[in-house]
Amino acid sequence: GDDEDDVPETPAPGGKNYLTRTGYDRLRAELFTLIDEERPRIVDVVHWAASNGDRSENGDYLYGKKRLREIDRRIRFLTRRLEIAEVVDSSLHHGSDQVFFGATVHYVDAVGQEATVVILGVDEADSAQGQISWVSPVARALLKARVGDVVRVVVPGGEQELEILSVNYPAPEFRT
Incomplete structure (x- = not known):
C-alpha cells in the first residue's frame, strides 16, 4: 500500500x-x-x-x-x-477545582498574562480555539494541579510559572 x-x-x-x-x-x-x-x-x-x-x-x-x-x-x-x-466524561469532575482531562483552565503567568485553555484529546484539540492536547507540555504541567497552585512549564527558552486561577467543567447533562 x-x-x-x-x-x-x-x-x-x-x-x-x-x-x-x-x-x-x-x-x-x-x-x-x-x-x-x-x-x-x-x-x-x-x-x-x-x-x-x-x-x-x-x-x-x-x-x-x-x-x-x-x-x-x-x-x-x-x-x-x-x-x-x-x-472521558469530563462533567464527572463538575465542581472540582482540580485539573483533569476536559477541564477549562484559566491561568496567569509570571508577567501577568492571562490565558484560558481547554484540555482535550490529541485528535480533537484545535489550537486556534485555545484548545490544547492533554499530552502537550502546558497540559501536562496543569493536570492534577488545583486552583491557586503554581506549576512550572518548560517552554522553548526556559521555564515558565503559571498560577491556576480557575478550573471549570461542563455541567452534567440530565438524561431521562
Missing part, C-alpha cells in the same frame, strides 16, 4: 487516546460521511472518468484516484484512532 505518508499518531502515554464525547462523535460522524457519501461519490467520478478514454491526460480520473487515496488514508486513520479511543 501507500502507507508511508500516513500521519504518524502522536504517541500517547500507555497508548491511550482520550477523547470527549463531542470529539468522539465528531470523528465518528466524519468517518461515516467518508464511507457512506464521499467515497462512493468519488468512486463514481473515477468510473465515469475512466470510461472517457485516455487516462494519462484525464484530469477527473487522476484527481479522483488521488482523492480516493486521501479518503482511504483518512478512513484508516480514523478507524484506528476510534478503535483505541477512550471517551
Whole structure:
C-alpha cells in the first residue's frame, strides 16, 4: 500500500487516546460521511472518468484516484484512532477545582498574562480555539494541579510559572 505518508499518531502515554464525547462523535460522524457519501461519490467520478478514454491526460480520473487515496488514508486513520479511543466524561469532575482531562483552565503567568485553555484529546484539540492536547507540555504541567497552585512549564527558552486561577467543567447533562 501507500502507507508511508500516513500521519504518524502522536504517541500517547500507555497508548491511550482520550477523547470527549463531542470529539468522539465528531470523528465518528466524519468517518461515516467518508464511507457512506464521499467515497462512493468519488468512486463514481473515477468510473465515469475512466470510461472517457485516455487516462494519462484525464484530469477527473487522476484527481479522483488521488482523492480516493486521501479518503482511504483518512478512513484508516480514523478507524484506528476510534478503535483505541477512550471517551472521558469530563462533567464527572463538575465542581472540582482540580485539573483533569476536559477541564477549562484559566491561568496567569509570571508577567501577568492571562490565558484560558481547554484540555482535550490529541485528535480533537484545535489550537486556534485555545484548545490544547492533554499530552502537550502546558497540559501536562496543569493536570492534577488545583486552583491557586503554581506549576512550572518548560517552554522553548526556559521555564515558565503559571498560577491556576480557575478550573471549570461542563455541567452534567440530565438524561431521562
